[in-house]
Amino acid sequence: MTKLRLDRAPAAPLPLRFLLTVPLWGVLAGVLLIVDGDVALRTRWSPATLALVHAFTLGVLGNAMFGSILQFLPAAAGVTLRGGERSGRWLHGLFNVGVLLLVAGMHQRWPFGLMTAAMVLPAAFVMLALMVVPGLLAAAGQRLLRAGFGVALASALVTAALGAVLALGLAGRLAVPLMVWTDVHASWGVLGWIVVLLATVARVVMxxxxxxxSVPEAAQATWLAGVVAMLVAVAGLRAGSAVAGVVAAPVLIFAGAGLWLQWRAPRLRRGPLVDSWRAGLIALACAALALPIAPGGMLAASVGLGLALPLLVTAMMLEIVPFIGWIALHRHCGRGIQLPGVQRLLPEADKRRVLLAQPLLLSLPAAMAWPSASLARVAGVALVLVWSLTGWTLLGAGRRARHFLRSLEKSR
Amino acid sequence: MQNNLSTVCGVADAPLLELDLRDLPSPEPMMRALAAADALRPGQAVQVLTPLLPTPLLDLLQARGWPATATLLAGGGARVLIRCPLGDDEAAA
Structure with a gap:
């Protein structure tokens, strides 16, 4: 058993900054698609496509992953974070400025943006590692959980380093075999960083x-070891066509295991979270199946990065954000005041509305399958609408908390 | 659903209550732990078992200046001992 010091507990709002930035990037991705139309969907190498993909992977999913690590690691594994709230503010600024520079640099073929992002983004990932890794190594117990976070963080650092080299290649400052290393970069990023982190967290939060x-410890450990072996093989072999199958297999296993756990749940709690995860896992399985089948990986990317993974993280954000808001309310009011419950700060009906809006995003793979400027712009509008609704719903928790405080002041 | 409330031992002239919240769906454990802490009188303590280390709870207690100790359990989850300080004016009120 591990004794923990109270004064090392992290501030609850630390991850909130990252989580509330997620919808902004979703809206920006939609705007990019409206501006660029089908140019962004026809080939994975066009500047518009690269910018769109990184708005999703770094802007949407990256902010969600950063927020999740800072929220979850201290609670689940007793890991003490270094730097606290102040470092968290710097990390948020550094990361999002880096993503903005990268997306702008890719979209406009802007060498300064690409070169600056090639320094800023790896620095942000190193800063995250410095905040997390010492505590991760020092903590006791929860070995599998800590191993999952370790693999995810190591993959993030490898992805960032490869990304920096590729960005310098795009800026014309480095001769890099772009196509081969992009596959390696994408494999480590999507499988090693995002899916491993999601699977690690899912084992506890599901x-x-x-x-x-819960997934048996031996099964999760075997899956994790398999992922590491596959990622190392992908980097070593750099065999283009084989990469898709190698990446798809563990993603399919993760999605299948999640669906199986829901199906066999002894006390499944019906509601928007369960339904969102079911839809997200089915979509993720479809993306994994499409990856080795559909050429170029564009269809798989549109389903996986544009729909499935964002749906999984959105559903969790809709649980976590009102909870953090409730904590802030409690801190503000102190003892002796009856506070509205977490469910009143963000009602189930609002979460359900976000889930029901998700099918609009099917326009994205549709625009990929039948490319046309108008369909691509419809998908862009769908992204703007869905992410605006998500952001408005998340901010609703804050609105209701402020409304409660105003009524409290009036009644005094 | 398990939600045991049991008297374990006496602390500062008041019995130490233990509340097992590990099987409750999130975010119930945090809300109930805080409600139990709010119900304490000066000198009383409560021990709660939670499915995760309740960092927001510890954060709130720290802001109030309340002593608390947390222990991570081997099989996951945490045991948190919360004590209402003797000089807590609000509690006395």
């Missing part, structure tokens, strides 16, 4: 929030 059973 039983807690959804009432499912």
């Amino acid at each position: 039983p807690m929030f959804q009432g499912t059973g």
Whole structure:
């Protein structure tokens, strides 16, 4: 058993800054698609496509991953974060400025943006590692959980380093075999960083929030070891066509395991979270199946990065953000005042509305399958609408908390 | 659903209550732990078992200046001992 010092507990709002930035990037991705139309969907190498993909992977998913690590690691593994709230503010600024420079640099073929992003983004990932890794190594117990976070963080650093080299290649400052290393970069980023982190967190939060059973420790450890072996093989072999199948297999296993756990749950808690995860996992399985089948990986990317993974993280954000808001309210009011419950700060009906809006995003793979300027712009509008609704819903928790405080002041 | 409230031992002239919140769906454990802490009188303590280390709870207690100790359990989850300080004016009110 590990004794923990109270004064090392992290400030609750630390991850909130990252989580509330996620919808902004979703809206920006939609705007990019409206501006660029089908140019962004026809080939993975066009500047518009690269910018769109990184708005999703770094802007949407990256902010969600950063927020999740800072929220979850201290709670689940007793890991003490270095730097606290102040470092968190710097990290948020550094990361998002880096993403903005990268997306602008890719979109406009702007060498200064690409070169600056090639320095700023790896620095942001190193800063995250410096905040997290010492505590990760020092903590006791929860070895599998800490191993999952370790693999995810190491993959993030490899992805960032490869990304920096590729960005310098795009800026014309370095001779790099772009196509081969992009596959390696994408494999480590999507599988090693995003999916491993999601699977690591899911093993703990699915039983807690959804009432499912838990993946057996040996099964998760084998899956994790398999992912590491595959990523190393991908980097070593750099065999273009084989990469898709190698990446798809563990993603398919993760999605299948999640669906199986929901199906066999002893006390499944029906609601928007369970439904969102079911839809997100099915979409993720479809993306994994499409990856080795559909040429170029564009269709798989549109389903996986544009729909499935964002849906999984959005559903969790809709649980976490009102909870953090409730904590802030409690801190503000102190003892002796009856506070509105977490469910009143963000009602289930609002979460359900966000889930029901998701099918609009099917326009994205549709625009990929039948490319046309008008369909691409419809998908762009769908992204703007869905992410605006998501952002408005998340901010609703803050609006209701402020409304409660105003009524409290009036009644005094 | 398990939600045991049991008297374990006496602390500062008041019995130490233990509240097992590990099987409750999130965010119930945090809300109930805080409600139990709010119900304490000066000198009383409560021990809660939670499914994760309740960092927001510890953060709130720290802001109030309340002593608390947390222990991570081997099988996951945490045991948190919360004590209402003797000089807590609000509690006395």
